[in-house]
Amino acid sequence: MHDLATFRANLDAIAARLADRGFTLDVEDFRQLDARRRAALTEAEQLKAQRNSESQEIGKLKKAGQDTAGLQAKVRAIGDRIAALDEQVKTIDEEFRQHLASIPNVPGESVPAGRSADDNVEIKKWGAPREFAFEPKAHWDLGPRMGILDFERAAKVTGARFAIYFGAGAKLERALINFMLDLHTREHGYTEVLPPFLVNSASLFGTGQLPKFADDLFKCEKFDFWLIPTAEVPVTNIHRDETLDGDALPLRYCAYTPCFRSEAGSYGRDVRGIIRQHQFQKVELVNFTRPDQSYAELEHLTESAEAVLEKLGLPYRRVVLCTGDMGFSSAKTYDLEVWMPGQNAYREISSCSNFEAFQARRAGIRAKSAKGKSEYAHTLNGSGLAVGRTWVAIVENYQQADGGVLLPEALRPYLNAESIGSDGQLR
RNA sequence: GGAGAGGUGGCCGAGUGGUUGAAGGCGCACGCUUGGAAAGCGUGUUUACGGGAAACUGUAACGAGGGUUCGAAUCCCUCCCUCUCCGCCA
Numbered sequence: 001m002h003d004l005a006t007f008r009a010n011l012d013a014i015a016a017r018l019a020d021r022g023f024t025l026d027v028e029d030f031r032q033l034d035a036r037r038r039a040a041l042t043e044a045e046q047l048k049a050q051r052n053s054e055s056q057e058i059g060k061l062k063k064a065g066q067d068t069a070g071l072q073a074k075v076r077a078i079g080d081r082i083a084a085l086d087e088q089v090k091t092i093d094e095e096f097r098q099h100l101a102s103i104p105n106v107p108g109e110s111v112p113a114g115r116s117a118d119d120n121v122e123i124k125k126w127g128a129p130r131e132f133a134f135e136p137k138a139h140w141d142l143g144p145r146m147g148i149l150d151f152e153r154a155a156k157v158t159g160a161r162f163a164i165y166f167g168a169g170a171k172l173e174r175a176l177i178n179f180m181l182d183l184h185t186r187e188h189g190y191t192e193v194l195p196p197f198l199v200n201s202a203s204l205f206g207t208g209q210l211p212k213f214a215d216d217l218f219k220c221e222k223f224d225f226w227l228i229p230t231a232e233v234p235v236t237n238i239h240r241d242e243t244l245d246g247d248a249l250p251l252r253y254c255a256y257t258p259c260f261r262s263e264a265g266s267y268g269r270d271v272r273g274i275i276r277q278h279q280f281q282k283v284e285l286v287n288f289t290r291p292d293q294s295y296a297e298l299e300h301l302t303e304s305a306e307a308v309l310e311k312l313g314l315p316y317r318r319v320v321l322c323t324g325d326m327g328f329s330s331a332k333t334y335d336l337e338v339w340m341p342g343q344n345a346y347r348e349i350s351s352c353s354n355f356e357a358f359q360a361r362r363a364g365i366r367a368k369s370a371k372g373k374s375e376y377a378h379t380l381n382g383s384g385l386a387v388g389r390t391w392v393a394i395v396e397n398y399q400q401a402d403g404g405v406l407l408p409e410a411l412r413p414y415l416n417a418e419s420i421g422s423d424g425q426l427r
Numbered sequence: 428g429g430a431g432a433g434g435u436g437g438c439c440g441a442g443u444g445g446u447u448g449a450a451g452g453c454g455c456a457c458g459c460u461u462g463g464a465a466a467g468c469g470u471g472u473u474u475a476c477g478g479g480a481a482a483c484u485g486u487a488a489c490g491a492g493g494g495u496u497c498g499a500a501u502c503c504c505u506c507c508c509u510c511u512c513c514g515c516c517a
Binding site for chain 2 (some may be wrong): 046
């Protein structure tokens with residue numbers, strides 16, 4: 001959600017920048033709606049001021065024992081006009097609010113202009129893809145063959161785009177979760193949070209998933225509860241409608257949660273393996289900052305996610321998303337892409353975004369320093385990392401000629417083993 | 428799920444239809460006082476939106492939404508949340 005005053009003052013500049021991300025803002029329409037809103041509001045407020053003073057007058061006259069019938073009738077008529085005007089203001093306001101809420105965030109200054117993912121800019125590359133002495137396999141072959149991953153039974157139990165992990169497969173997922181949480185809490189200044197996995201509509205509005213993206217979510221039938229598509233939703237909303245102590249910022253939270261996405265509109269994409277599932281596990285990083293801190297914090301956040309890949313010895317690259325490829329609420333986004341030998345490609349494993357005040361305005365998250373005014377906080381989040389895709393990266397990057405998987409040093413203490421054999425056993 | 432109690436400003440806590448945006452207290456800020464401090468005294472201390480260069484000013488907000496009324500924190504309805512007891516349960 002945009003700030004109305006800023007929006008009004010910089011309408012043309014904002015419209016130009018939004019055009020960079022493929023969004024057309026009807027400037028004239030906006031101006032007209034704004035003028036209508038102001039006119040109705042002003043008139044209603046003037047009438048209310050009159051009603052207030054005359055009602056008070058009635059009180060005084062009654063105390064003095066005088067007749068007030070005439071005045072009461074007059075004020076009643078004013079009340080009727082106010083009711084009509086209020087209705088008008090409400091309608092315009094709602095139209096205006098919906099209009100504003102459907103406009104995506106304005107890209108930050110350092111974001112390159114572009115139309116699609118092809119225009120994203122690689123800004124860093126770490127590690128070199130391993131040279132295999134044999135033809136590397138994809139995880140959807142390796143996993144089932146080792147007996148640690150099962151798609152067919154998952155389809156029976158639930159349906160397509162679900163998986164069941166067995167034995168060392170399940171343990172590997174759990175080890176990764178613990179490894180990531182430990183790393184972020186011990187070395188990157190994060191506080192671990194275990195939030196609800198179901199949230200209400202207000203929370204989804206706060207982070208920007210509603211009203212536009214309801215189709216991407218799973219909804220409970222009899223309750224205003226939705227399955228979270230990411231821990232970003234419950235964790236960011238922890239501080240909804242709060243004023244944070246500006247001097248105590250940044251606030252850094254990390255959370256492990258399962259994530260549930262309908263993946264509407266992605267039919268036919270990534271149908272093999274566990275790259276794109278209706279349920280996946282993720283460790284999420286969520287930060288709250290003052291406006292002056294958020295871009296430095298985006299670097300820290302992204303580096304925290306990168307540290308996971310580096311400690312696991314997984315080659316990756318960092319790209320900055322161009323204006324046309326960014327998410328609705330984001331002002332700037334870095335994607336981390338890990339090398340997947342089985343697919344011979346870099347695949348997204350983390351997305352780190354600075355939302356500036358876009359979410360904070362929707363969610364009412366403010367910051368106030370001892371010597372400062374109350375202002376909207378900036379919020380950021382990023383995957384640190386998507387656990388399922390990290391699982392895939394390890395299995396594919398560390399696969400051995402015999403069909404087993406060597407474990408990265410950093411993970412061995414968590415599994416108390418050095419490898420997973422081709423028979424699926426930890427050794 | 429059943430029964431009951433309750434939700435007021437940064438905090439505690441008054442207030443059951445009229446000059447109450449809200450007494451009183453605490454906290455905080457500034458000033459006076461003091462050799463310095465404490466005490467004391469004084470002043471100030473919410474947010475959003477509109478108008479104004481500013482001083483200032485209008486409207487709204489006492490869990491949320493709706494209703495009654497000339498007028499609602501106060502009366503009525505619906506919902507949400509918290510607490511206590513009972514039931515059930517990982």
